[in-house]
Amino acid sequence: MTIRASGLEDLVFATTRLSDVDGAAGKLSIAGRAVEELAGAYPIEHVAWLLFYGADPTADELARTRRALGQARARAHARTPALGDALDAPDAMDALRAGLAHITLPEVAGHDGLGAAFARCLELAGAIAAFSGAWAGRRARPGLAPIAPDPEAPHAADLARLVSGEPTTDARAPALDAYLVAVVDHGMNASTFAARVVASTASDDGSAVGAALGALKGRLHGGAPGPVLDMLDAVAVDGDAARWVAAALSRGERIMGMGHRVYRVRDPRAEVLERAVRLLERASGGAGVAARLSLARDVEAAAEAALAARHPERPLRANVEFYTAILLEALGVPRELFTATFAAARVFGWCAHVYEQRHAGKLIRPQSRFVAHAPLGAA
Ligand code: COA
Secondary structure, X not given: OOOOOOOOXXXXXXXXXXXXXXXXXXXXXXXXXXXXXXXXXXXXXXXXXXXXXXXXXXXXXXXXXXHHHHHHHHHHHHHHHHHHHHHHOOOHHHHHHHHHOOOOOHHHOOHHHOOHHHHHHHHHHHHHHHXXXXXXXXXXXXXXXXXXXXXXXXXXXXXXXXXXXXXXXXXXXXXXXXXXXXXXXXXEOHHHHHHHHHHHOOOOHHHHHHHHHHHHXXXXXXXXXXXXXXXXXXXXXXXXXXXXXXXXXXXXXXXXXXXXXXXXXXXXXXXXXXXXXXXXXXXXXXXHHHHHHHHHHHHHHHHHHHHHHHOOOOOOOEXXXXXXXXXXXXXXXXXXXXXXXXXXXXXXXXXXXXXXHHHHOOOOOOOXXXXXOOOOOOO
């Protein structure tokens, strides 16, 4: 029997039409279209449809998707009083898992002429947006009532308002939309794999998304952008990016927002997000955003140089989380909600993978080799 490397990096276990990551060339396509073509050009409702149905939605399909998402946000918000203290978890991701456990999906199967699987996806996506806003209301803005979703608003505009607590401006909604689309799906990443494992057991969509939330929370996956900002704050105090990075590496720490399992060049989504930050900066005339961006570039360059010197065999470049941190901060999202905002985007990809797994996959059940007295984790 072949014993795979413990990170399964060489294992291809499924075929998918949802996304393709070319790590050597630094290219990402979503439903067959380059991420640069989609992000910034289409709202998340459009790309969610594209993922599920493999074709652009008509104006009517787009409107129905938007309406179903808005109603899902409102339905989830209406349930928050019944959730008791479930949304008071110190970590927003735990609150989301607790909240989703109270969503009843069969009620909405096939809602408004949409396919049942897509309708369930929209219900989960709406709930993640509404519960993120409710969590922010309780933890990040204590004493203030949670903001009620606006079921008529486009998803990104409403999500921006729910998580930041600030009115959505003309520049904010497109910037958040660009983010949601850029990170909506990304090959067989850890949270998507977790969702597919659960789906492969014939469990329900909510359970699959719950497992994915748990995987996304980790700082080697979706938990990195908060620590990226902590690092930028620390470098701003130190005043010397190269010195700070060298000291962190000599303490054996990893530089958050750098390196990737698949990319060997700069993550193409970092470029897309940097572009969105620049648009936001121009629209707001914000000197704060410009200063942050310039600090980020300095830290990226210092980290890249230090990591290249340490690992000449393995290029470690900026990943999506690096510029996610700058963009979400510029959008007024509290850093404790960065990973939840990532989940608000990736949920569409998770659901589409759950659908694929259910239709084309089989029970995922690898094997292990028993080795008496092996050190923990050894293959
Ligand atoms: N900072 C410092 N060193 C890093 C590093 C980073 N960000 N990323 C990788 N390395 C080093 C590792 O320490 C390891 O060195 P070693 O062989 O001397 O022990 C080597 O590069 C290979 O790392 P490995 O853990 O095998 O790579 P991976 O493919 O399993 O990890 C990540 C990929 C993303 C988990 C890793 O790059 C990382 O931890 N990045 C920081 C967290 C982050 O930004 N996560 C978001 C990902 S989108």
